[in-house]
Amino acid sequence: MKRLILLMALYALIPACAKTPPSLSPTGTRFYQADRGVVAIGTVQHVAIDLNRIQVCDPQPCHALLSDQNTRIVVDATTTALTTIKAAPSGWAAAETTALERLAAQLDEAGKKELAAYLDAARQIVTTFGGANGG
Amino acid sequence: MEDSTGNMAGLIVQLAAIFVPIVQQIIREHADANDGDLPTDEQVIAKFQSDIDMYLAEGASWRVSHPDSDA
Numbered sequence: 001m002k003r004l005i006l007l008m009a010l011y012a013l014i015p016a017c018a019k020t021p022p023s024l025s026p027t028g029t030r031f032y033q034a035d036r037g038v039v040a041i042g043t044v045q046h047v048a049i050d051l052n053r054i055q056v057c058d059p060q061p062c063h064a065l066l067s068d069q070n071t072r073i074v075v076d077a078t079t080t081a082l083t084t085i086k087a088a089p090s091g092w093a094a095a096e097t098t099a100l101e102r103l104a105a106q107l108d109e110a111g112k113k114e115l116a117a118y119l120d121a122a123r124q125i126v127t128t129f130g131g132a133n134g135g
Numbered sequence: 136m137e138d139s140t141g142n143m144a145g146l147i148v149q150l151a152a153i154f155v156p157i158v159q160q161i162i163r164e165h166a167d168a169n170d171g172d173l174p175t176d177e178q179v180i181a182k183f184q185s186d187i188d189m190y191l192a193e194g195a196s197w198r199v200s201h202p203d204s205d206a
Contacts, residue, residue: 021173021174022173023175024174024176027176028174028175028179028180031176031179031180031183032174032179032183035179035182035183038183038186039186041190042186042189042193046190046193049194049197072203075197075198078190078194079194079195082190083191086187089183
């Protein structure tokens with residue numbers, strides 16, 4: 001249920017990103033758009049950590065729904081992206097694209113399957129709004 | 136009985152037709168009076184920093200509880 005709410009929240013970012021509040025200056029707009037990207041990749045990490053806490057025992061032996069190895073890949077890629085975005089907010093789209101490409105290359109099939117919907121949503125936010133204005 | 140139910144439904148529809156636009160107007164005026172609750176640059180920048188720090192801390196915390204055996 002929580003995962004569904006997070007996924008809905010992630011997709012809600014898309015129209016929110018498209019319509020920037022008119023009260024913002026160009027600088028404020030850049031940070032507003034960059035924050036959409038931060039929340040998108042941060043949500044992927046949050047879900048990955050949540051899935052890593054869940055133990056499934058079918059098939060035996062019991063194991064994490066998302067393996068430690070896959071979770072570490074997500075956490076490392078997210079940390080790199082967030083550190084880059086913190087230093088240069090206008091480059092949020094490039095940083096996030098790099099992180100998503102890294103996840104696509106390094107996650108195993110089970111990891112890709114568990115996180116597919118969240119990765120798609122994050123990718124959509126970048127491809128739709130990470131254009132010339134950086135978001 | 137059927138007439139009574141029909142009248143009640145009609146009354147509810149009429150009341151809704153009267154009050155819904157009034158409530159919408161009140162909400163609109165409140166939003167206008169508060170600048171539509173639109174964020175300022177300072178608020179947006181603060182949220183950006185806070186979101187980044189929150190997700191970085193979440194990742195760091197996970198790493199502490201799951202030390203990499205290969206590292």
